[in-house]
Amino acid sequence: MQRNLFTYIWRHSRPEQVVILGLVILAQVFYFLSLTVPKSIVNNGIQGNAFKDSKTIPFLVWELDLSAVLPVGVIRLFDGFQVDQLQYLVVMSFVFLAAVVINGQFKKTINTQKGRMGERMLRRLRYELYDRILRFPPAHFRKVKQAELATMIKDEVEPLGGFIGDAFVAPMFLGGQALTAIIFIMLQNWLLGIVVVVLLAVQMAIIPRLRKPVLVLGRLRQLSARQLAGRIAETADGVNEIHIHGAANYERADISERLGRIFKIRFDLYQKKFVAKFWNNILSQATPFAIYLIGGYFAITGQMDVGAVVGVLLAYKDLPSPIKELIDWDQQRQDVQIKYEQVIDQFQPEGMMPEELQAIPDGPPPPLGKELVLAGVTVSEDGRMKQLDSVSLVVPTCRRMAVIGQSSSGKDVLGQVLARVTLPTTGSIKIDGSDFFRLPEYVLGSRTSYISHETYLFPLSVRDNLLFGLKIRPVAPATYDDATRAVREVFWKESTRAGNPALDPNADWIDYELAGATGPADLLPCMVQALKQVELDEDIYSLGLRGTVDAAQRPDLAERILEARRALHGRLQNETYAGLVETFNDDRYNRNLSVAENLLFGTPLGKTFDGDNIATDPYVESVLRTTGLDRDLQRMGLTIAETMVELFSDLSPDNPLFEQYSFISADELPNVRLLLQRLGGKGIEAVPEGDGRRLMTLPFRYTEARHRLGLIDGAMEDRLLAARRAFETGLPANLRGAVEFYDFERYNSAATLQDNVLFGRLVYGQAQAEARIGTLIAEVLDELGLRNSVIEVGLEYNVGVGGKRLTAAQRQKLGIARALIKRPQLLIVNEAVASFDSRTQDRIRDNILASATAGDRGVVWIANRPTQAEPFEQIVVMQGGRIAAQGAPADLAERGGLYAELMTAA
């Protein structure tokens, strides 16, 4: 990238700049017109100077003065109209108005053009910076802070966008304006002109000087703000360490210190700015002072007419602002140049990846090649410690090979080098004779795969993370209707203009062939297969059970789930499952549901009936009133309140039992106790209206089977059932969408898959009910062949930022599955299973090995335990960054030495 911002801007926006410059020059004609017309109005229109000799003068005379080239002299094209003084005044005034309007039009067009060009350049610059991040050498990310990169692309280049539009236009436009005004003044009176020019020269010399310190401080401000952003990100990243080590106040001290420094810079900046402003104002007022004095003197002594002095003043009125803006522009130029350089410097580390390595292939990526040959590969950080020391090794891409050694043997670095995550300091790697480091990323990305012990997941669904490695190129374009297509075409055209690629993220990027599928239809089994290999299918399956499916989107699946529901309820009739599930039955009160759930008898949609809202909903209140339940429920609330006060009064407010079990929060308990004391056992009739409402929420949360206060007897059950029916039949149309009623024959889109199959509630207090019913549900779903469909739903689960909604083991497994699904020709596993227990480690290794052997694909297994290496065809033993021995396991065992030592130590 060019170090000079102007060169950069000029190179990428030359045609646009030229158009705008043309417009600016054209605009000057009208600007000059708007300056000369007032003089004619005053002198001829008002004072009538031109009408002293005749009543009318010709107007709009068109003459071509060719006296210099032709003997004919002046050619008159049009003799003009004859106008008298009043007509002249009117016409000239309108000419003035027209000039002003045209002037305004020009300004508008120029500004629009500038704005578009500026934004386009900003887009280009941002894209180029981001593009460079993708081409940074891997090691560079150990030196830069991500938050700083983000700040630079997002905030620091932003002012550049505003400036780019003005980079060439502003000096031209403002300079042109100033020059026009000066020429005009010169034409009126050269002496006055010289005075103005001298004063302007003084301004232009002094003001930039005053602003120099402002620029220096501005640069400091930029750096300190960037570091602050980096520091804040560090706090977020290391928040656990801060809490664990009690270092919060040390962190506070650091931030306070930084903010103090930033304050000082900003305040200095502020002060210096206003000093500069002060002098700027004084100097710019010196000029009118001179015009009044000298121009007035000339007018009095008759050396200049009054119209000229007014013209000069008018011209001058417009002069300080272009001059001031010109000075501002110059300052902005320096400021932006500095910002630009500071950003650019951060984006050109040494060893950037050449662009062609990240080209997009036209068709399916070619195979990898037969063997990788490492010759004298050495890796050393800062030239000191040699992590790899002249390693020479042949890695056939179809062999299952293991690398063992102690933790500092360099085996992990070897894995990184093979994956091109770490670049060798010296030595070469060839793939079938050509340079491994010239191999395009699309070949590497599709034909090899690398997993280390740390996996990053993107905050997307499990599915998107799993398929991430298949998205190497757009395989099939997205289909759009004509209208959308037209919009997209315009969008891409603009992208190309700003130097951005016209790639469509909506296209289908998934390379099904890599996964062994033919299209979207048969991708699911491939995904399940990959999940199975890392034993993650069960986890995703249970995520699926807890997920929801919209029946409108997947009517087929909804229908199958209903089938599962019927099958499950058939099985539940069996005596062994008696008393474990209380089915949702419209005709019976469900003792394992809360009063609210019983009343609603459905899943709340939206907020209307959700949680405690149901207790205060006006419609629910009216239903309770008409069924006469309101008093009874309040009475129940009072009993609950009494019990809670009795049970929890003596506990300290911070006792966790409150949160877990109490109906009333610790903060509210004293109020409730006061209320009860005031009542003095008088019963519900004495409860004031407002408190009655508060008591109302309590019975709604009450579940007979769980809380066991014996509040709901048979009679009460019947009355609540009646209320349930009244609620359903009287539900006004506008509330229909607020609840999805339980209906055995209908799929409930708001409930989870599991709840849909179960269609009931587990009975409280039955040992192992959850496990037994869970197994039964799994059996039923398996029999109906719905297991993969449930996994498909689970695949939609969002893994959260950095995958934090999954456990560490799940994250790692998903990372491995992501590498396995593309069936790489060469898979490098760099101690990626170390975080699992040893049995799981071995099982996953066996799965990977079996699938690689079946497909005759290569594996380089960097073993975290030497014994893992046993089933591999070839074993490389490493020590101190060198290869100590290699060969088939049996040969190595025969030779003994380090291999035997490692194997027996394990």
Place this chain on the structure above:
Amino acid sequence: MNLNEEVELLKRVPIFSKIEPAKLKLLAFTSERVNYAEGQELCHQGDPGDAMYVILGGVADVLIDSEKGQIRVAEMKKNDFLGEIAILCDVPRTATIKAREPLSTLKISKDTFYRLVDEVPQMAIEVMRELAHRVVDTNKKLQEATAKQAA
């Protein structure tokens, strides 16, 4: 069975007998009632334990693994409590408890137990007393066994 009836039952359990009814009610309210069918296990020897149980009705066998398979060493009936060792000293379950007939229990989680002990020190003393009784009992059995072996 509602809460008040459970409290009445709990009052008759020796370790809870000295605890005032309000506290017992809190214990009953914050604990889970768990029913076991015949043959179901409450806990399995060697598993980690996170709760103790008070038997409110029914009979359970205490089984210990041996070389000859499980042997029944004791039985637990109404008002007995079990599982306290695993939550007191963080060791795996020392025996398997299996319901011999439909069994009704109150499951007191480790957290609830410790919180209750905090609030009601009397309960700790009662548990200590019961444990001491069991040690005495065990010692006696050991003596008898050694005497038998010597003879």
